[in-house]
Structure formats: C-alpha cells, structure tokens
Amino acid sequence: MSPDPHQHDGLPDASGDAGKDAFGELLGDCVHCGFCLPTCPTYVLWGEEMDSPRGRIHLMQQHHDGAPLTPEMTGHFDACLGCLACVTSCPSGVRYDKLIEHTREEVEQARPPQDRALREAIFAVFPYPRRLRALRGPLRAYQKSGLSRIAGPALERLHPVLAAMERLAPPLGRAYRLPAKISARGERRATVGMLTGCVQREFFPQVNSATARVLAMEGCDVIVPKGQGCCGALSLHSGRGDEARAFAKKTIIAFESVDVIVVNSAGCGSAMKEYAALFADDPAWAGRAEALTAKTRDFTEYLVELGPRAERHPLDVTVAYHDACHLGHAQGIRAQPRELLRGIPGLELKEIADPDVCCGSAGTYNLLQPEAANELGDLKAANVQKTGARWLVAANPGCTLQIATALRRKGEEISVAHPAQILDASLRGLPL
Known part of the structure; x- marks a missing residue:
C-alpha cells in the first residue's frame, strides 16, 4: 500500500x-x-x-x-x-x-532567461486575485464581442500559451464577493473558515457562494477571512518553493484563529495539507504550519465528517464524477464526493473510465504544455461522453476548465459543476 x-x-x-x-x-x-x-x-x-x-x-x-x-x-x-x-x-x-x-x-x-520570463509572466498574475480581477472586465468584453472566432487562430500563430489561455477562459458572469461571515441556518453545529482561492474566487465565484450556502444550511457559521490570498499551490507544484512559502505564511496568519478550514479546490487543499512538510526545517513556522495542516479539510471530506442534517430534495439528473488528481491521489479523497452525490434522491452517478489518468490540467501544465494537455483532455472528454451523463462534476477549477474545453472541441456542450453546486441545488429544492 x-x-x-x-x-x-x-x-x-x-x-x-x-x-x-x-x-x-x-x-x-x-x-x-x-x-x-x-x-x-x-x-x-x-x-x-x-x-x-x-x-x-x-x-x-x-x-x-x-x-x-x-x-x-x-x-x-x-x-x-x-x-x-x-x-x-x-x-x-x-x-x-x-x-x-x-x-x-x-x-x-x-532555466535559460527566455523560458524563465514566460513562467514569471504567468506567476505574476495567477496567484494574485486582484490581478486576476483586473482581467475580468476586458476578458468579459472580449467574450461578449464574439472576437474569439477571429482571435483564436491568430493567437495560436502568435504564441501557444496565449492561445491556451484564450481557449481555457470560462464564460464570465457577474462578479461578487462573499461577506466576512455567513451565519448558520438553524442551530449552529460548527464554525469554519473558508478558503476562497484565486482562480476559484475570480472565475468561479458561484462555486464559492454555493459552498458557503451548503455549509450554512448544514449548520455552520462560515468565516471568510479578508486577509487571505493565494495559498501557494501553483508555486509549490511548479518548483517555486520560496514563493510558495511566502504565500503559505500569509495563509497561516489569515486562518490561525479558526478551528477548521474548508477548501473547495483540490489543488489548494493538497498544498495546505503539505504545509507541515514545507516548513519542517523552519523552527519559527513548523508548529504553526503543522497546526494549519491538521485543521484543513476538503469540502466533501468535511461534510461527510459532519454528517447530513439539511433535507435533500430530489434532482432528476445523471452526473459523471471526475476524480481531480490532487483530491484522489494527493489527499486520498474518493469516497466522500460520491457518498454526498449518491445521497441526493433521484440523482444517478456514472463512473468515468480510466479515472486515475489525469485530464491534463495540472496547475499551469495546460498553459505551458498545451499539446500534451490537449491530448489528455481529449482522452478524458471521450470517456466523459461515453457515460451519457448530462452533467460533469469536478472538485477543482483547473479540471473544470480543461475538460469543458476538451468537450467543446468535440462539439459537446455538457454542463459542468462543482459538488457544492449540485448539493446547493438539492438543499434549496432548485432544478439544475
């Protein structure tokens, strides 16, 4: 084992x-x-x-x-x-x-300077929510303009990384922020801190809102520390150790006062559970890092630990669940998302063939290695198609972007959601 x-x-x-x-x-x-x-x-x-x-x-x-x-x-x-x-x-x-x-x-x-410059440009933007937020307006205007049909091929000729960014960008809706506290519905069972992330916060705010609502409906006061930023996941998994430690220290400080941290992004949760190892040789931070690692929980992991209280309303839908690598392989969390989904009346859960083979997202991989990422995305999309499911459920924003993009290349428009969004619809009695 x-x-x-x-x-x-x-x-x-x-x-x-x-x-x-x-x-x-x-x-x-x-x-x-x-x-x-x-x-x-x-x-x-x-x-x-x-x-x-x-x-x-x-x-x-x-x-x-x-x-x-x-x-x-x-x-x-x-x-x-x-x-x-x-x-x-x-x-x-x-x-x-x-x-x-x-x-x-x-x-x-x-790395030679030219290779380092490209990576520096990527890491100057993606781990910084405010910089990502600054891109929202121009990107949303670009998407509404319909220029992608013209600009896509031109970007491919200009630089494959720019083309990959353009392809992977999700449709952007209204931007909104969570309040500092979301109160529990009914009797309070727990108080938890919630990581809002970088890409998740700016490109998938609806996932964070659903996460907070589900936790509140299950009896949790949800604290959203304002001082939080990037957890360091992208940096840690890309060989940028010093940068990862700098982000991690800020995350430790932001969440030090809460007893449990709920994370809804597989890559972020995996990185935060590595903090104890990241600071093992730093006496000033080792204890604080170990404490944060010990209280970090994936969203699905925590809900199963807490146990259901809110009523699950039926959802007549077929979903295929994708195991994000940093949830399944890194955190060993496979059963919990399936248990939560199967607990929804009327929902039919389909398994995807070759679940242990990565979809090709892998942090910045689909930007820096677009050809290999596209091949892997196409393999995953083909296996998703074979399930016949109407919805794809994934617990990591990178996987969501990667597989949805691959499905579009195949002419397949399948709805994509986070487990929190499926649960949110069921708990509120809303159709998907």
Whole structure:
C-alpha cells in the first residue's frame, strides 16, 4: 500500500549534504518494477520510457551522480504533470512527489532567461486575485464581442500559451464577493473558515457562494477571512518553493484563529495539507504550519465528517464524477464526493473510465504544455461522453476548465459543476 503523500517529513535543504543524502535515499527506493507505467499520463500518450516515473527517476539519478541538467533532461521533467498517480500505484512506496518537487526547484534555477520570463509572466498574475480581477472586465468584453472566432487562430500563430489561455477562459458572469461571515441556518453545529482561492474566487465565484450556502444550511457559521490570498499551490507544484512559502505564511496568519478550514479546490487543499512538510526545517513556522495542516479539510471530506442534517430534495439528473488528481491521489479523497452525490434522491452517478489518468490540467501544465494537455483532455472528454451523463462534476477549477474545453472541441456542450453546486441545488429544492 502506497503512503499518504501528506504524511512525511520534508526534504532537508537541497544545497547541503544532508539534503543530497536524503534525496539519494528516496531515489534508491525505486525498484523499476513498472507498476506506475499504466497510470502515468505521458507514458500512456507516448510510450516513452523517459516520460514515465521510473524513467524520470533514472534521469534524476544521473543528475544526482553529477550529470548536468541538459535541455533534453529538463524537457522530460517539464512533461511530467505531477498528478501523483504513480504514488498511488507504487507498491514500493516511492515518494515520487517529493522527488519531482525537489527536481523542479533545481530545474527552475537552471532555466535559460527566455523560458524563465514566460513562467514569471504567468506567476505574476495567477496567484494574485486582484490581478486576476483586473482581467475580468476586458476578458468579459472580449467574450461578449464574439472576437474569439477571429482571435483564436491568430493567437495560436502568435504564441501557444496565449492561445491556451484564450481557449481555457470560462464564460464570465457577474462578479461578487462573499461577506466576512455567513451565519448558520438553524442551530449552529460548527464554525469554519473558508478558503476562497484565486482562480476559484475570480472565475468561479458561484462555486464559492454555493459552498458557503451548503455549509450554512448544514449548520455552520462560515468565516471568510479578508486577509487571505493565494495559498501557494501553483508555486509549490511548479518548483517555486520560496514563493510558495511566502504565500503559505500569509495563509497561516489569515486562518490561525479558526478551528477548521474548508477548501473547495483540490489543488489548494493538497498544498495546505503539505504545509507541515514545507516548513519542517523552519523552527519559527513548523508548529504553526503543522497546526494549519491538521485543521484543513476538503469540502466533501468535511461534510461527510459532519454528517447530513439539511433535507435533500430530489434532482432528476445523471452526473459523471471526475476524480481531480490532487483530491484522489494527493489527499486520498474518493469516497466522500460520491457518498454526498449518491445521497441526493433521484440523482444517478456514472463512473468515468480510466479515472486515475489525469485530464491534463495540472496547475499551469495546460498553459505551458498545451499539446500534451490537449491530448489528455481529449482522452478524458471521450470517456466523459461515453457515460451519457448530462452533467460533469469536478472538485477543482483547473479540471473544470480543461475538460469543458476538451468537450467543446468535440462539439459537446455538457454542463459542468462543482459538488457544492449540485448539493446547493438539492438543499434549496432548485432544478439544475
């Protein structure tokens, strides 16, 4: 049985001998058995050994033994989605998650200036809700203008990253903010803090509203700290460790006064559950980080722990549930979303074939590796289509954007929702 990716100590500073020794020990855990191969998205696509987990571990070992980071080697590391399917499938307990995080930090430091500039531009916007908010107006006007039919092909010729951003942008409606507190309906059962996120807050505010309403209808006072910003997930999973720690410290401070933190984005929840490891070697922050990790819960995880109280009204609908990688593989949360959905009268839940294979979103992957991401998105969209479901349910904004875009490429317009939105409709007795 593979270990919980969040139950571990962080690697020591890679610049010291202790860090190198710890990394070398982790590399030695791989016995090259190949159990990871069928679950690795890039190996599924290309069948190339160096684009599998054990192949990348072989390259890591070469670099650990003194080989320089060549462009070819870096390309194989960049092609990894960091989906953690290999961690779930590994019978030897290989900590590929820690190996790729450590390696990515080295890759980021060794990038040529032109590659670094592109990533700096992306990370100058996406982890900052206010900067994302500034894009809403122009993007909404662009969407209403119908220019996408002309601009899309032009952007593809100009730069594939710009084209990917244009394709993935969701239809934007009215922007609105949650109040600082949403009071429980009826007798209060608990008080929880709620992470609003970056992309979730600015591009999917309806998901946050549904999350807060469901928690309130289940008897929770919901506290929305105003001082919160990015949790650091995108940075952490992209080899930008110092940046991730800076965001994490602000998140720890913002939520220090609440007893439970409810998170409705798989990538964010996964990152926050890694804070204890992220600050393991920082005496000033280790205890505070560990405390935050211990009280972080995914939305579906928390509702199952709390138990249902509000009445579920029937929904005559067929839904397909998608396992976000950072919910299923990283957090081990698979049963809880299904339990909540099956608890709604009239709802029929369909399973998607090959659920452990990533959809291709993976944080910034679908921006930086658009061709591979599109291939994976098309595979996932085809499997969603086969279910015949009217709705696709996913618990991560990146997955929602990725799969909806792939379905549109196939000429399929399927409704997409977060589990919170499905529950919200049922609890309020509203049709979907």
